[in-house]
Amino acid sequence: MGETDTARCAQVTSEPLDPGAASAHVPCVPQRERYVFVCTNRRPDGSPKGSCAAHGSVEIHAALKNLMGERGLNKVKVRACTSGCLDVCWAGPVIAVEPDNYFYGRVTLADVPEIADALAAGTRVERLILPPNDFDEKTADPPLKSAAKEPQT
Numbered sequence: 001m002g003e004t005d006t007a008r009c010a011q012v013t014s015e016p017l018d019p020g021a022a023s024a025h026v027p028c029v030p031q032r033e034r035y036v037f038v039c040t041n042r043r044p045d046g047s048p049k050g051s052c053a054a055h056g057s058v059e060i061h062a063a064l065k066n067l068m069g070e071r072g073l074n075k076v077k078v079r080a081c082t083s084g085c086l087d088v089c090w091a092g093p094v095i096a097v098e099p100d101n102y103f104y105g106r107v108t109l110a111d112v113p114e115i116a117d118a119l120a121a122g123t124r125v126e127r128l129i130l131p132p133n134d135f136d137e138k139t140a141d142p143p144l145k146s147a148a149k150e151p152q153t
Helices: 003-013 057-070 109-121
Strands: 034-039 078-083 095-098 102-104
Touching (some): 034 109, 057 078
Parallel strands (some): 034 078
Antiparallel strands (some): 034 095, 095 102
């Protein structure tokens, strides 16, 4: 690690790094301002709970990750990650934004550029923010229509 990297890692960990220690050979993991977790959980077709993957979340994650990279935001500002179930399946596809502690719900591929713009600006896309009632399936707004093809009978 170079002098700048050592200083940055020491800043992140709040502990001085000892260049002679064995752990000094482990590269520093860059810290981003925000991490966005796109649920890509997939359940079997026809599952009553549904799944984010059946609504296009895998493609949403890929597009978001690509945009973050194109804009040069993925190294320092925002990291787009996949996640397992975030327990709001009825409102999927769902994206959790941390450390800001909010969720986007019913996200479509068409929403990705607006989400990327908001992440770059440090703002939110208010129309996609899940309200408190959406965290309980009994009081949640209706889900998106499935993006997956329905099996033919």
